[in-house]
Amino acid sequence: MDMSTPMGQGPKMKLVMVGNGMAGVRTLEELLKLAPDLYDITVFGAEPHPNYNRILLSPGLAGEQTVDDIVLNPLDWYNDNNITLHLGKKVVKIDRTARAVEADDGTRAEYDRLLLATGSNPFILPVPGADLEGVISFRDIADVDAMIRASSQYRHAVVIGGGLLGLEAANGLMKRGMEVSVVHIGPWLMERQLDEPAARLLQKSLEEKGMKFLLQKQTAELVQGESGRVAAIKFKDGDSAPADLVVMAVGIRPNTELAESSGLHCNRGIVVNDTMQTFDPRIYSIGECAAHRGIAYGLVAPLFEQAKVCANHLAHYGIGRYQGSVTSTKLKVTGIDLFSAGDFMGSEGTEAILYSDPIGGVYKKLVIKDNKLVGGVMYGDTVDGAWYFSLLRDGKDVTELRDHLMFGQDHCGNLGHQGINKAATMTDDMEVCGCNGVCKGDIVKAIREKGLFTLEDVRKHTKASSSCGSCTGLVEQILAVTAGGDYYAAPKTKSMCGCTDHTHEAVREAIRQNKLLTIPQVMTFMEWRTPNGCASCRPALNYYLISTWPGEAEDDPQSRFINERAHANIQRDGTYSVIPRMWGGQTTPAELRRIADVAEKYAIPSVKVTGGQRIDLLGVKKEDLPKVWADLDMPSGHAYGKALRTVKTCVGSEWCRFGTQDSTQMGIDLEKVFFKMWAPHKVKLAVSGCPRNCAEVAIKDVGIIGVDSGWEIYVGGNGGIKTEVAQFLVKVKTPDEVLEYSGAFLQLYREEARYLDRTVHYLERVGLDYVKKKILDDHEGRRALYERLLFALSVERDPWVERAKEGKLKHEFETVAA
Amino acid sequence: MSQWTDILDVNDIPKLGARVVRHGTLDIAVFRTADDEVFALEDRCPHKGGPLSQGIVHGRKVTCPMHNWNIELDSGCAVAPDHGCAREFPIKLEGGRVWLDLSEVSRVAA
Ligand SMILES: Cc1cc2nc3c(=O)[nH]c(=O)nc-3n(C[C@H](O)[C@H](O)[C@H](O)COP(=O)(O)OP(=O)(O)OC[C@H]3O[C@@H](n4cnc5c(N)ncnc54)[C@H](O)[C@@H]3O)c2cc1C
Ligand code: HEM
Ligand code: SF4
Ligand code: SF4
Ligand code: FES
Numbered sequence: 001m002d003m004s005t006p007m008g009q010g011p012k013m014k015l016v017m018v019g020n021g022m023a024g025v026r027t028l029e030e031l032l033k034l035a036p037d038l039y040d041i042t043v044f045g046a047e048p049h050p051n052y053n054r055i056l057l058s059p060g061l062a063g064e065q066t067v068d069d070i071v072l073n074p075l076d077w078y079n080d081n082n083i084t085l086h087l088g089k090k091v092v093k094i095d096r097t098a099r100a101v102e103a104d105d106g107t108r109a110e111y112d113r114l115l116l117a118t119g120s121n122p123f124i125l126p127v128p129g130a131d132l133e134g135v136i137s138f139r140d141i142a143d144v145d146a147m148i149r150a151s152s153q154y155r156h157a158v159v160i161g162g163g164l165l166g167l168e169a170a171n172g173l174m175k176r177g178m179e180v181s182v183v184h185i186g187p188w189l190m191e192r193q194l195d196e197p198a199a200r201l202l203q204k205s206l207e208e209k210g211m212k213f214l215l216q217k218q219t220a221e222l223v224q225g226e227s228g229r230v231a232a233i234k235f236k237d238g239d240s241a242p243a244d245l246v247v248m249a250v251g252i253r254p255n256t257e258l259a260e261s262s263g264l265h266c267n268r269g270i271v272v273n274d275t276m277q278t279f280d281p282r283i284y285s286i287g288e289c290a291a292h293r294g295i296a297y298g299l300v301a302p303l304f305e306q307a308k309v310c311a312n313h314l315a316h317y318g319i320g321r322y323q324g325s326v327t328s329t330k331l332k333v334t335g336i337d338l339f340s341a342g343d344f345m346g347s348e349g350t351e352a353i354l355y356s357d358p359i360g361g362v363y364k365k366l367v368i369k370d371n372k373l374v375g376g377v378m379y380g381d382t383v384d385g386a387w388y389f390s391l392l393r394d395g396k397d398v399t400e401l402r403d404h405l406m407f408g409q410d411h412c413g414n415l416g417h418q419g420i421n422k423a424a425t426m427t428d429d430m431e432v433c434g435c436n437g438v439c440k441g442d443i444v445k446a447i448r449e450k451g452l453f454t455l456e457d458v459r460k461h462t463k464a465s466s467s468c469g470s471c472t473g474l475v476e477q478i479l480a481v482t483a484g485g486d487y488y489a490a491p492k493t494k495s496m497c498g499c500t501d502h503t504h505e506a507v508r509e510a511i512r513q514n515k516l517l518t519i520p521q522v523m524t525f526m527e528w529r530t531p532n533g534c535a536s537c538r539p540a541l542n543y544y545l546i547s548t549w550p551g552e553a554e555d556d557p558q559s560r561f562i563n564e565r566a567h568a569n570i571q572r573d574g575t576y577s578v579i580p581r582m583w584g585g586q587t588t589p590a591e592l593r594r595i596a597d598v599a600e601k602y603a604i605p606s607v608k609v610t611g612g613q614r615i616d617l618l619g620v621k622k623e624d625l626p627k628v629w630a631d632l633d634m635p636s637g638h639a640y641g642k643a644l645r646t647v648k649t650c651v652g653s654e655w656c657r658f659g660t661q662d663s664t665q666m667g668i669d670l671e672k673v674f675f676k677m678w679a680p681h682k683v684k685l686a687v688s689g690c691p692r693n694c695a696e697v698a699i700k701d702v703g704i705i706g707v708d709s710g711w712e713i714y715v716g717g718n719g720g721i722k723t724e725v726a727q728f729l730v731k732v733k734t735p736d737e738v739l740e741y742s743g744a745f746l747q748l749y750r751e752e753a754r755y756l757d758r759t760v761h762y763l764e765r766v767g768l769d770y771v772k773k774k775i776l777d778d779h780e781g782r783r784a785l786y787e788r789l790l791f792a793l794s795v796e797r798d799p800w801v802e803r804a805k806e807g808k809l810k811h812e813f814e815t816v817a818a
Numbered sequence: 819m820s821q822w823t824d825i826l827d828v829n830d831i832p833k834l835g836a837r838v839v840r841h842g843t844l845d846i847a848v849f850r851t852a853d854d855e856v857f858a859l860e861d862r863c864p865h866k867g868g869p870l871s872q873g874i875v876h877g878r879k880v881t882c883p884m885h886n887w888n889i890e891l892d893s894g895c896a897v898a899p900d901h902g903c904a905r906e907f908p909i910k911l912e913g914g915r916v917w918l919d920l921s922e923v924s925r926v927a928a
Contacts, residue, residue, distance in 0.1 A: 450899065461899040463885070532834060532852050535874040535881030535888075558834040562872040562883040570883055574869045815838040815845070816826050818918060 012040045015314065016101055016111040018091045018258065020045025022054055023287030023303040024117030025073055030311030032081055038315060041083045042109045044101070046090040049141055050075050055300060061144050061172030072451055084109075094262035096280060113314060116259055116270060116278070116285040120252040120298070125160065129222030134230035135246045138169045147247065151176035154244030158182075158233050160219055162189040166249035170211055173247070181212040181241055183219060183233065193340040197356065198363050198379040205336060205361065214241065222246055254289045254296045269296035274321035276310040286310045292322060299327050304453065319529050320501060326393050339385035342375030342392050343367055350374060355406050364406060371399045371767065386455075386476045397767035400727065432478070433464035433471045440478060447482045455479065497537045499530040504754040508544050517545065517553045535561075540755035543642070543678060547750050550792035557809060563640035566812060567799045568625055571618065576625060578617040580634035581675070584649045584667035584687075585613030591634060598631045612639070612646030612684070626813055629804035635675065636800040642756075645684045647671040648696070652689030652706065661706025663689035666735055670704075673739055674746065676796035677789070680753040680762075683746065698725050701749075701759040702742045707731070711738045715745055715771070716763040724760045727768055730776055744775050744782040747789035820908070821921040828854060828914050836871040836880070841920065844927040846907060847871035848916060849891050851878055856916050857891040858909040860926070864889070864902025 015031075017024050020043050028041065045051075049071070056070040078085045089103040100110045122137030124130050134154075136146050150157070151173060159170040162184030170180045182189075188199035203213060218236040222243070225231025234240045254269040265271045265279040269291025276284050276292075286306045288298055297303055302325035309322040326342070346352050346367045355364040362380035366373060366388065373392045378385060391398060398405055428441030446452060446461045455476055458464060464475050495501045502510075507526060516522045519541050523533060533541065538559035545553035557565045568576035582591070595615055599607050606618040614637060620628055629636075638644060649667030653659030667687040677683065686695040687704040697703025699719035703726045705712045710733040717726030732741055748771065753762035763771065775782050802808040831837045831850040838861055839846045845861035847870045855878070861871045868884030878891045888897040895903040905926060908919035 530877055532876050534876050534879075535886065538874060538876065558832055559874065561874065566872070570869075570872060572884075574872075811830060811832065811837060815840045816830075816848075818823060818825050818839045818841045818846075818920065818923070 013038060013112040014110055015039035015041045015113045015115065016109050017041070017043045017115040017117060018101060019117035019119055019255075019287065019289070020047065020051055020085070020087070021117060021119045021287065022051065022072070022300055023119070023307055024115060025051040026304050026307040027115060027117070027286055027310050027314070028081075028083070029073075030308050031314050034311060034317060035315035036081075039113070041081070042086070042111075043078070043083055044086045044089050044091045044103055044107075044109075046088070047140055047142070048088040050078065050085075050087070052141065054140070057138070057141070057144050058168035058172060061138075061147055061169065062175045063172075067141060067144075091258060094258065094283075096262055096283075099282065112282065114283045115310070115314070116283065116289060117287045118255040118258060118289045120288040120296070121255045122248060123251045123253050124248055125219060125250060127219055127221055129224060129230065130248075132222055132224055132230040133228060134244060135222055135248065137248050138165055139252075143247075147173060147245065148176065150245040151178050155179055156181075156242040157245040157247065158241060158243040159247045159249060160233075161249035161251070162186065162213070162215070163192065163249065163251070164190060166247070167206070169247045169249055171206075171209075173245070174209065174211055178245070179210075179212075181214055183214045183217050183235075185216065185218055187216055189213075189215075193344070193377075194338070194379075195345055195365060195377055198338070198340075198365070198377045201358070201361055201363050201379045202336065202338060214239075252288065252298060254291065256289060259285070259289070267291060268294070274309075274323060275313045276306055276322060277313070284310050284314065293324055295324065297325065297327070301325065301454065302327060317529070319527075337378070337380055337382040339378040339382040339388075340376065341385075341389050342373075343369075344375040344377040346375070353402075353406055366405060368398065368402075371397050373398055373405075384473060386473045390472075394765070396764055397770075399767050399769070400764065432474050433462075438462050438464035443475060443478050444482050447479060452479070496540060497534060499528050499533050499537050500526060502526050504540070507541070508548065511544050511548050515549070517549055519545065519556060519559060533559075539564075543680065543755050546678065547792065551795035557812070564642070566622065566625065567636060567640060567803065568620065568622075569640040573619075574622075575619045576622055577639070578620050578625070578628055578632070579610060579612075579614055579637040579639035580632050581637040581671070582614040582634075583671050584647055584664050586649075586664060586668065587614075594632055594634070598628055601631065602628055604628075610639070610646075613648050614639075614646060623813055623815065626804045626810075629800040635798050638676070642679055642681050643683065644671070644674045644677040644679070645682050647674075648684070648686040648700070650688050650694035652687075656689055658692055659689035659706070660708050661689050661711065663687040663695065663704075663706050666704060666706070666711070666738060667695075669735060670739065670742065673743065673790075674793070676793055676798065677746065677750075678796075679746070679750055680755050681758045683749075683759070685742070699723060700726060702726075702745060704738055704742070709733070711735075713738065713741055713745075716760045716768075718758055718760045720758075727763070729768075729772070740782065740786045741775060743789045744785040745771065747785040747792075748774055750789070750792075751785075819921060820919045821924075822910070822917045823920045825916050825918050828856065828911060828916055831856070831916070834875045836873075836875065838869075838871045839918065841923050842927045844923065845869070845871070846918070846923065847880075848909065848918075849875055849880060851875065851891070854911070855891075856909055856911050858907040858918055859889070859891065859894045860905040860907070862904060863887060864894075864896055864904050865900065870904060 051073040053070045053072050056065050059065045060070060086107055089105055089107055091101045092104050093102040100108050102108050122139045136143050157173045157178040157180045159166045160183045162182050170182050174180045188196050189203055190199055220236045221234040222230050223232040223234055230243055230246055232240050233243045256266040256270050259270045260266050270278055270285040270289050272278055272285050272290045272292055276286050278285050287303050305325055306322050309320045312320045350367050350369040353366045364378045367375040372395050376388050430440050432438055432440050443462050443464055450461055452458050458475055496504055510526055516525055522541055539561055542556050542559040546555050563569050568578055570576055599617055602624050604617045604620055608616045610616045647667040647670050649664045652663030653661055670685055683701045685702045686697040686700040688695040688697050689706045691705055697705055699717040703714040703717055710731055712731045713729045714726035715729045718724040730741060732738055749759050749762050825839055833850055834852055836847045836849045839848050847859050847861040849857045859870060861869050863870050863882040865885055865887050868882045870880050870882055872883045873880040879888050881888050887900045894906040907922050910917045
C-alpha cells in the first residue's frame with residue numbers, strides 16, 4: 001500500500017492556509033501531531049518572514065531580544081513537514097466555486113479545506129496627516145524596524161494610545177533613546193485593564209523612567225515638516241507637540257477584508273461556530289480575525305485553545321468544542337509588575353477588598369461577588385496573580401480565605417520556597433519546584449529550546465509545578481520573562497483529562513443517573529476519545545464507580561495505581577512497605593512480637609515508627625507481601641491508598657491527668673467503623689482528649705477534641721505542602737453522635753469531591769456553610785449520608801486477608817521464570 | 819540464532835496489565851493490551867529505572883508508576899516531551915501462548 005495516501009483513498013486532500021501567523025501555524029502544528037499525512041499543505045504569508053513570536057516585538061523594540069531570537073518556526077520546519085510556503089504573497093481572492101485562492105502576484109492554490117488566519121490590522125485614526133512618512137503602527141517586524149531606524153535619527157516620538165500596546169511601544173522607544181510622549185484620550189492609562197488608582201501608580205513609575213503623558217487629549221491633525229516627514233501633532237484643544245515619529249496604537253480590527261470580499265459572513269470578525277468553522281463548511285478561521293460567540297480574542301492563549309479544536313476537526317477526529325476563554329493581562333515593561341483579570345472595576349452587587357501602599361508602590365484590589373472572586377487588579381506585587389486567576393476561573397468559594405486572601409497564597413500556608421517569590425532575582429541553579437527538583441535554568445532552557453508557551457507545556461516538559469502547584473506563580477513569571485507576555489488563559493470548564501471534554505461532575509452525574517457500572521460503559525456512554533483512558537482518568541472512574549454503586553460496580557485492579565493494586569507502597573527501589581493497622585495507635589505485646597518475627601524472617605531492612613502512630617516495615621520484596629501479611633495477621637493499614645489512613649489519638653482520660661474524654665477509645669471506634677473506606681484522596685483522623693490537643697487534630701481531615709461537655713468536630717485540616725487548619729463544624733454530646741456527624745461529612749466528601757481533592761480542597765470549593773446545611777440543618781439527610789457510608793463499608797473486605805489467605809489475584813505477586 | 823521459548827499463557831497476564839518474567843537477573847515486563855496484543859520491555863523506565871510492569875496500561879502505552887512518564891509499548895520509547903527508550907524484546911503470541919526470543923534476552927542479561 002502506498003503509505004503517503006491515507007488508507008488508499010487516492011491523493012491527499014489539500015489544505016491551504018492564509019496568514020502565516022501565530023494562531024495559524026499553531027493549528028498546523030497541532031494538526032501535524034494528529035494526522036501528519038492527511039493533507040498537502042500550502043501556506044500564504046503576506047509578511048516576508050517565517051512565523052515569529054509577535055508578542056516578543058516589544059522586548060525586541062526595547063533591545064532585549066533580537067529578531068532572530070523571536071522566530072518560532074524557521075524555514076526548515078516548513079520544509080521538514082512538506083509545507084509549500086509562499087512568503088511575501090498576500091492572498092487577494094477566494095474563488096469558493098472553484099475552491100482556489102489567488103495571491104497578489106497571481107499564484108493560485110486549490111483547496112479542499114481553507115484556513116483563514118489573517119490576524120488583525122492596527123486601527124489608524126482618520127485624521128489629516130495619518131498617511132505621512134514617519135507615521136506607523138506597532139504590529140509587525142517592519143514596524144519595529146521602522147521604529148529602530150527612526151530612533152537613531154530623530155528625537156521626538158509620540159505614541160497615540162495609552163493601552164497595553166502603546167505603553168510597550170513607548171517604553172521601547174524610550175529605551176532606544178528617544179523622548180517619548182504618550183497621548184491618551186481616556187482619563188487614565190489602560191482603562192480596559194486598570195482602575196484609576198492602579199493606573200496612577202503605573203503612570204508615576206513610567207514618569208520616573210522619563211515618559212511623558214498627555215491625558216484626555218484628542219488628536220486633531222498630524223503636521224508635515226519641511227522634509228515632507230511628520231513634524232508635529234496638533235490636538236483639538238489647540239495644543240501641539242513636536243513629533244518626528246508617530247506610533248498609532250489605538251486598537252486593532254479583525255482583518256476580514258478577504259473573507260468579506262468572498263461573501264463569508266462577518267460581524268466584527270469572521271463568524272465561526274464552536275468548531276471554528278465559518279458559514280462555508282470547507283472554510284475554517286481562527287485567531288484574531290475570527291469572531292467566536294461575538295468575541296474576537298486579542299491574546300495568544302485563547303487563540304491556541306482555538307487552534308487545538310480546529311486542528312482536531314481538520315484531522316477528522318471531530319471531537320472538542322471551543323467554548324470561549326477567560327483571559328487576564330500583564331504588561332511587558334521590565335521593572336513593572338502589573339496584573340489584571342475579570343471584572344476588575346466591580347459592578348452592581350460586588351464588593352472590593354483593597355490594599356494600598358502608595359509609598360511602596362503597591363496596590364491591590366480584589367473584587368468579590370457572592371463569595372467568589374470575580375476580578376482583580378494588582379500593581380507592584382503580582383506574585384499571586386496566577387493563584388487569584390485560578391480562584392477566579394474555578395469559581396471557588398473564598399469565604400474561608402477572605403481574611404488572608406489579600407496577602408496571597410503564601411499567607412494561606414505554603415512551605416518549600418524559602419520565601420523566594422521573584423523569579424527575576426533567582427539564579428539559574430536555584431530550585432523552583434521543590435516537588436520535582438526543577439531549577440530555574442531547566443525551565444528557561446525548555447522554554448527556549450522547545451518553544452513553550454503555556455503553563456501546561458512547561459508542566460509537561462519539565463514537571464515543574466505539576467505536583468503540589470505552589471510554585472505555579474514562579475513558573476508563570478519565568479514564562480513571562482522568557483517567552484514574553486502572558487499566556488494565562490484556560491477553557492471555562494476543566495475537563496477530567498485529555499481523554500474527554502467532560503468535567504468530573506458531569507461524569508459522576510452520568511454514572512449515577514444512568515447506573516453505569518463499568519469503566520468501558522462510562523467511556524462508551526460519555527464518548528471517551530481514547531480506547532481505554534489514561535493513567536489519570538482510569539483511577540478516577542474506578543473510584544467514582546465503586547463509591548456510587550457499592551456492591552454492584554466491581555473494583556478494577558488494573559485501573560488502580562500500583563500501590564492500591566499491590567496494597568502496599570512502592571518505594572524508590574521497587575520494593576514495598578507494609579504498615580499494618582493498629583487501631584487508634586494501640587498495640588499489644590503479641591502484635592509487636594509478630595512484627596519483630598516477620599521483620600527477621602523476611603530480612604526486612606528497616607522498621608520505623610510512623611507519624612501515624614504505627615509501625616512501618618520498609619523494603620519488603622513484592623513476592624513476599626502475601627506471606628508477610630499472613631504472618632503478621634493484622635488488618636491492612638491502607639497507608640498505600642486513597643482511603644482511611646490512621647486515626648491518631650492521645651492517651652486521654654484513661655491515664656492523662658488533664659483528660660476530659662476517653663480519646664483513645666473514641667479513636668479506636670472511629671477507626672473500626674471507617675476501616676476500609678476508599679475516598680477521593682487519603683483521609684486522616686485524630687482525637688485529642690482535651691483542648692491541649694496532643695494528637696494535633698487541627699491538621700486532620702476530621703479532628704475531634706474532647707471537652708467537658710462533649711466533643712468538638714473540626715473538618716478540612718491538612719498538614720501537607722500547604723498547611724491548612726481544620727475548621728470548626730459542630731459540637732456534639734455523645735460518641736455515637738461523633739460517629740454519625742463525622743461519617744456523614746466523610747460520605748458527603750466521598751460523593752461530591754473530585755478525585756484527588758483532599759477534604760480541604762472540597763471545602764474550598766463548596767464552602768463550609770454548604771456542608772453545615774447538609775450535615776447540621778438536615779437531620780434526615782445526615783442520617784441518610786451516614787447510612788450510605790455504612791452500607792458501602794459493609795461490602796468492603798480487608799484486602800490483605802483476601803490476598804494472604806484466599807489467594808486473590810495471585811498473579812500480582814508472582815514472577816515468571818524464563 | 820533465535821531461541822523462541824514458550825513462557826506463559828496469555829490469560830495469566832491481566833488485560834491492561836503486565837507480568838514480570840525473570841531471566842537470571844534481568845526482569846522483563848510482559849504487557850497485554852485490551853485487544854490482546856502482547857509486548858515485552860525491559861522492566862526499567864528510561865527515566866530513573868522505575869518498574870514499568872507496575873504501571874497503568876492504556877491503549878498501547880504504559881504509565882510509569884514512579885513519575886508518570888508514558889512509554890509506548892511497541893517501541894519502548896517515552897512519549898514526547900520525555901526522551902529515552904526501554905529496551906524491547908522480540909515476543910509473539912501463538913495459540914494463546916506467549917513466546918519470548920531468549921537469545922536476545924540472554925545477550926542483554928550477560
Ligand atoms: C507588540 C505586540 C505585543 C503583544 N503582546 C502580547 C502579549 O503580551 N500577550 C498576548 O497574549 N498577546 C500579545 N499580543 C497579541 C498577539 O501577538 C496576537 O494575538 C497574535 O499574534 C494573533 O495571532 P494571529 O495568528 O491571529 O494573527 P497574526 O500573528 O497577526 O498573523 C496573521 C498573519 O496573517 C498575515 N496575513 C493577513 N492577511 C493576509 C492575506 N490576505 N494573505 C496572506 N497573509 C495574510 C499577516 O501578515 C500576519 O502575518 C501582542 C501583539 C503585538 C503586536
Ligand atoms: C503532599 C503530600 C504527601 C505525600 C506525597 C506523602 C507521601 C507519603 C508516603 C509515600 C508515605 C508512605 C511511606 C511508606 O511507604 O512507608 C507516607 C506516610 C505517612 N505520611 Fe505522608 N505524604 C504527604 C503528606 C503528609 C502529611 C501532610 C502528613 C501529616 C500531617 C503525612 C503523614 C504521614 C504519616 C503519618 C505517614 C505514615 C503512614 C501511616 O502510618 O499510615 N503525610 N506519606
Ligand atoms: S490532649 Fe489532653 S487528654 Fe490528650 S494527652 Fe494531651 S493533655 Fe492529655
Ligand atoms: S514520607 Fe512524605 S515527607 Fe517523607 S520523603 Fe516521603 S513524601 Fe516526603
Ligand atoms: S522512573 Fe519512570 S517516570 Fe521516573
